[in-house]
Amino acid sequence: MISIITLISVILLMLGSFFFIAGSIGLNRLPDVYTRLHATTKCDTLGQSLILLGVMMYEGMTFTSLKILIIAGFLLIANPTGAHALAKGAYLSGVIPCENTEPDEYRDLCAEVDDDLAA
Amino acid sequence: MMPGIWQAAILVIAALILAAMIRLFAGPTAPDRVVALDTVNTLTIASMILLGVIYRQLIFVDVAIVYALLSFVGTLYIAKYIGGEL
Numbered sequence: 001m002i003s004i005i006t007l008i009s010v011i012l013l014m015l016g017s018f019f020f021i022a023g024s025i026g027l028n029r030l031p032d033v034y035t036r037l038h039a040t041t042k043c044d045t046l047g048q049s050l051i052l053l054g055v056m057m058y059e060g061m062t063f064t065s066l067k068i069l070i071i072a073g074f075l076l077i078a079n080p081t082g083a084h085a086l087a088k089g090a091y092l093s094g095v096i097p098c099e100n101t102e103p104d105e106y107r108d109l110c111a112e113v114d115d116d117l118a119a
Numbered sequence: 120m121m122p123g124i125w126q127a128a129i130l131v132i133a134a135l136i137l138a139a140m141i142r143l144f145a146g147p148t149a150p151d152r153v154v155a156l157d158t159v160n161t162l163t164i165a166s167m168i169l170l171g172v173i174y175r176q177l178i179f180v181d182v183a184i185v186y187a188l189l190s191f192v193g194t195l196y197i198a199k200y201i202g203g204e205l
Contacts, residue, residue: 089202090150
């Protein structure tokens with residue numbers, strides 16, 4: 001006999017694994033570093049949160065569950081921050097986006113700032 | 120109650136770590152490798168928590184907290200270094 005809590009936690013675990021698999025496919029198949037970052041960051045953040053939520057529901061109301069909640073909340077803040085810094089660092093180091101990336105707003109913004117400084 | 124499915128999830132996560140390692144070795148530029156490393160860190164935290172809760176080794180959860188903090192700081196430093204801001 002499977003309790004309803006275990007069933008919900010297993011469903012959350014499978015959903016999280018699905019998002020992890022989608023993120024890894026995106027990491028290996030997309031053309032340049034910005035699209036790879038886009039795929040892995042969103043899929044990994046959501047998959048991590050779902051898996052940790054499933055483990056919390058399996059564990060119940062204990063102190064360990066509180067620790068897992070702290071990790072999940074921290075990763076929800078930290079993962080997008082790291083991805084943002086990484087994208088900016090990749091752009092500043094001179095990695096060119098693939099040719100389908102048409103509106104390059106950061107380049108236009110930099111050109112505008114340079115024009116303002118020159119004037 | 121469904122004892123094998125947690126171990127199966129850990130096996131899936133281990134296979135995904137190997138898939139991210141392909142990009143880590145084959146990535147053409149340095150930011151590609153850092154993206155793959157960040158993915159490996161995230162997957163490692165998830166597998167640590169799963170292992171710790173399933174096998175009742177609750178010290179793994181504490182280790183996962185420290186690992187998450189250190190991997191975040193490491194990613195930020197590498198990103199700043201790649202961008203030439205450090």
